[in-house]
Amino acid sequence: MLEIKNLHARIAEDGTEIIRGLNLSVKAGEVAAIMGPNGSGKSTLSYILAGREDYEVTEGDILFNGQSILEMDPAERAATGIFLAFQYPMEIPGVATMEFLKTAINAQRKARGEEELKIPDLLKRVRSAADELEMDMNMLKRPLNVGFSGGEKKRAEILQMKLLEPKLCMLDETDSGLDIDALKIVADGVNALRSPDRAVVVITHYQRLLDYIVPDTVHVLYRGQIIKSGSKDLALDLEKNGYAGVIGEAA
Amino acid sequence: MPAVQETIDQVRSIDVDQYKYGFETLIESDLAPKGLNEDIIRFISAKKEEPEWMTQWRLKAFERWKSMEEPTWARVNYPKIDFQDLHYYAAPKNQTGPKSLDEVDPELLRTYEKLGIPLREQEILAGVRKQGEPSTLDENPSDNVYSSGRVAVDAVFDSVSVVTTFKKELAKAGVIFCSISEAIREHPELVQKYLGSVVPVSDNFYATLNSAVFTDGSFVYVPKGVRCPMELSTYFRINEKNTGQFERTLIIADEGAYVSYLEGCTAPQRDENQLHAAVVELIALDDAEIKYSTVQNWYPGDSQGKGGIYNFVTKRGDCRGRNSKISWTQVETGSAITWKYPSCILRGDNSRGEFYSIAVSNGHQQIDSGTKMLHLGKNTSSRIISKGISAGNSQNTYRGQVSAHRKAANARNFTQCDSLLIGNDCGAHTVPYIEAKNATAQFEHEATTSKISEDQLFYVMQRGIPEEEAIALIVNGFVKDVIQELPMEFAVEAQKLIGISLEGSVG
Numbered sequence A: 001m002l003e004i005k006n007l008h009a010r011i012a013e014d015g016t017e018i019i020r021g022l023n024l025s026v027k028a029g030e031v032a033a034i035m036g037p038n039g040s041g042k043s044t045l046s047y048i049l050a051g052r053e054d055y056e057v058t059e060g061d062i063l064f065n066g067q068s069i070l071e072m073d074p075a076e077r078a079a080t081g082i083f084l085a086f087q088y089p090m091e092i093p094g095v096a097t098m099e100f101l102k103t104a105i106n107a108q109r110k111a112r113g114e115e116e117l118k119i120p121d122l123l124k125r126v127r128s129a130a131d132e133l134e135m136d137m138n139m140l141k142r143p144l145n146v147g148f149s150g151g152e153k154k155r156a157e158i159l160q161m162k163l164l165e166p167k168l169c170m171l172d173e174t175d176s177g178l179d180i181d182a183l184k185i186v187a188d189g190v191n192a193l194r195s196p197d198r199a200v201v202v203i204t205h206y207q208r209l210l211d212y213i214v215p216d217t218v219h220v221l222y223r224g225q226i227i228k229s230g231s232k233d234l235a236l237d238l239e240k241n242g243y244a245g246v247i248g249e250a251a
Numbered sequence B: 001m002p003a004v005q006e007t008i009d010q011v012r013s014i015d016v017d018q019y020k021y022g023f024e025t026l027i028e029s030d031l032a033p034k035g036l037n038e039d040i041i042r043f044i045s046a047k048k049e050e051p052e053w054m055t056q057w058r059l060k061a062f063e064r065w066k067s068m069e070e071p072t073w074a075r076v077n078y079p080k081i082d083f084q085d086l087h088y089y090a091a092p093k094n095q096t097g098p099k100s101l102d103e104v105d106p107e108l109l110r111t112y113e114k115l116g117i118p119l120r121e122q123e124i125l126a127g128v129r130k131q132g133e134p135s136t137l138d139e140n141p142s143d144n145v146y147s148s149g150r151v152a153v154d155a156v157f158d159s160v161s162v163v164t165t166f167k168k169e170l171a172k173a174g175v176i177f178c179s180i181s182e183a184i185r186e187h188p189e190l191v192q193k194y195l196g197s198v199v200p201v202s203d204n205f206y207a208t209l210n211s212a213v214f215t216d217g218s219f220v221y222v223p224k225g226v227r228c229p230m231e232l233s234t235y236f237r238i239n240e241k242n243t244g245q246f247e248r249t250l251i252i253a254d255e256g257a258y259v260s261y262l263e264g265c266t267a268p269q270r271d272e273n274q275l276h277a278a279v280v281e282l283i284a285l286d287d288a289e290i291k292y293s294t295v296q297n298w299y300p301g302d303s304q305g306k307g308g309i310y311n312f313v314t315k316r317g318d319c320r321g322r323n324s325k326i327s328w329t330q331v332e333t334g335s336a337i338t339w340k341y342p343s344c345i346l347r348g349d350n351s352r353g354e355f356y357s358i359a360v361s362n363g364h365q366q367i368d369s370g371t372k373m374l375h376l377g378k379n380t381s382s383r384i385i386s387k388g389i390s391a392g393n394s395q396n397t398y399r400g401q402v403s404a405h406r407k408a409a410n411a412r413n414f415t416q417c418d419s420l421l422i423g424n425d426c427g428a429h430t431v432p433y434i435e436a437k438n439a440t441a442q443f444e445h446e447a448t449t450s451k452i453s454e455d456q457l458f459y460v461m462q463r464g465i466p467e468e469e470a471i472a473l474i475v476n477g478f479v480k481d482v483i484q485e486l487p488m489e490f491a492v493e494a495q496k497l498i499g500i501s502l503e504g505s506v507g
Helices: A042-050 A074-079 A097-111 A119-132 A137-141 A150-164 A180-193 A232-241 A244-250 B002-013 B038-047 B052-066 B106-115 B119-125 B167-172 B180-186 B188-194 B205-213 B454-462 B467-478 B488-501
Strands: A002-011 A017-026 A031-035 A055-064 A082-085 A168-172 A199-204 A217-222 A225-230 B029-031 B090-092 B151-157 B160-164 B176-179 B218-222 B231-237 B248-253 B258-266 B273-276 B279-284 B289-296 B308-319 B325-332 B337-340 B343-346 B352-361 B366-375 B381-390 B395-404 B412-421 B427-436 B442-451
Touching (some): A017 A031, A017 A055, A042 A168, A074 A097, A097 A119, A097 A137, A119 A180, A217 A244, A225 A244, B151 B176, B180 B218, B188 B248, B218 B231, B308 B325, B308 B352, B343 B381, B352 B395, B366 B381, B427 B442, B467 B488
Parallel strands (some): B248 B279, B279 B308, B325 B352, B395 B427
Antiparallel strands (some): B029 B090, B151 B160
16 A cells, blocks of 8 residues: 655755665555664654655655655645654644635545535534544634643544545554543544555654554664564564664664 | 635636726716816816805815825835825716616616626615515625615715615615715714714815815715614725715714625726725724624736825724724725724723734735724723735735823723735735733734745645635635634635635745
8 A cells, every 4th residue: 555665855054864765565454663873863754755845855755545646735635645653743723623624625525525514414524533632622613722631632633534534544653642541532532543545654762652553563763774573572672672673783 | 605715716716917907988978077186176076066155175185185285104105196186076977876776877887797796685776685585696695785774875986876776765764874965965963973073174185175075985974772673784895997985974973873884896907097085984982883894895006006096095983982892893905005994982981993904915005004992091902913915926914003092091902913915926915013001901913924824725625725716725724813803794705705806826
């Protein structure tokens, strides 16, 4: 589903190279974890996949379902089914969460040539998704992410993910700022989305989240490259022995 | 929200240099010769069939104006205006004053039809449809606020009011709603008592000029204890070339009365600049309330900064009575230059003034706008919410004054000025003047300036919302607290306008 080939990318403003020849492939139905020490390029990779303009791809390609997405802007990529749950979701003052959800859902439907969702349908879907995440519907009247606690923001991200039904779900440090109860709810939300035609990429620094969202594959990102790939046991090993061993091996 | 979608559709459907109301109506005009002198003033006064006291009032203002200098303190730049190169009177021919709809030139009606707004009212007038029935013009009647809305309209074309609707029904409630010209003839005692009592003849250069040459505008009087049964509104249209429009509006809410008044403005697209110098006076007596809303969409000039309206306006409300309240709400998207400070004099004890403003500037527009809240009485309070949005190469200044007089015990003010920048070539400026001569006054001022951040835009687009739609969504969120203050009829229109005004603001 996702095929990253010899990707090189740098910060557009100052030319600093962040991704240096990265190869990664994630199949439909797979849950892949990307781990690595701070500053290895994990979040940057998620931004580049989502199409953020601050980064320039200088070499290589990103294929999504066989198509290169390099020329697409973030909205077009989203409409093809790429979703990023942000580590730090942005506040949108004055825009009620419900209104935002409706705008996003209908924008994607429109891009795919589908009819707009009728209000009762929309409400039904939102209500059921919110229930699963134990979110109060009243919260959806508030402006998106404005004054939300860390946990509320992360839930709101997962709520959007459920409603937009993406093909590729990327989660950037979704566990940060969550207590254990919230973490379980969020993880259940993600697990419910696991399906044979959907891939999930979990970006995380710690093993903790992977106890709840059990990955099929684990990849270690270091200095802009995947230096080691393995099964879920690799994450446990990293938890026990740290990154030093793996980094040493690669060097 | 349908309005957001409409904003987007409008944004998409309109080219950068396309101003929707830029058409010109080819209609024969009765035009005064160019230039300004006593004869012209007498000519205007005679055209309006005014009594002698009015003519004298104008002439006195003109004498005064000749010794005045154009103000230069505002943060706007424009070539010097040649006041002798303007027409001070233009009227569609065969049109001496408000008449019934049947008598109105069909070309004129078509103009208002194109402007889109008061048409559903004209349908009612023409007997096509009864009030409260959905209009056949509406594809989706339940969504349309006009279909059941009841808004009385006064339409001003260049220098004359061409039609005022619902007059009879309003008269039943005792409300007088007519053109100012008619009021001078029919209700001289009210006009003489209140005209110039809030904005004195010598107030400022443009107000004095207006006092000498004003041509038309609306007059409203709501008697004691009456709640005006419908929204009142005036649509101003400048059509004729090289014409100054000098609107004069006077609204009086007697003790315990309430009125909500809306004004809308458009002009054709022309290469020359046109002048609009209005004076609006509001008077609220004991326990009275006036709500005044403006959606100003004068032609702003093209993307190179050529043409457009110079909008030099003096608007002031006097909370003359105890417990009175005046509230200004404005959405400013048009004009090449805007110089406008709708203000409140809080004279009566416990009176309250409010100012809610959205000022959008794009292209080469220059806006210097804000408000004055002058606290004179005891326990007076005021609230200012200003949202400035700058895009393109525009400059957008908020200039506001809040002052408490020595005797204004317990005066309170809350001011919030937020500026939003789109792009890197525009400017936002905030110039607050705060002055308290009474130690018990409590004034709060908050100001923010932000850019639509790359982070925000990326986040919204990541959800599949295309760039223009994403900006419209963020901007509509930014102005939400002010939009909520607008009457329903204008809220949707205002949101659409903001979208259109910001068209092409992202590269």
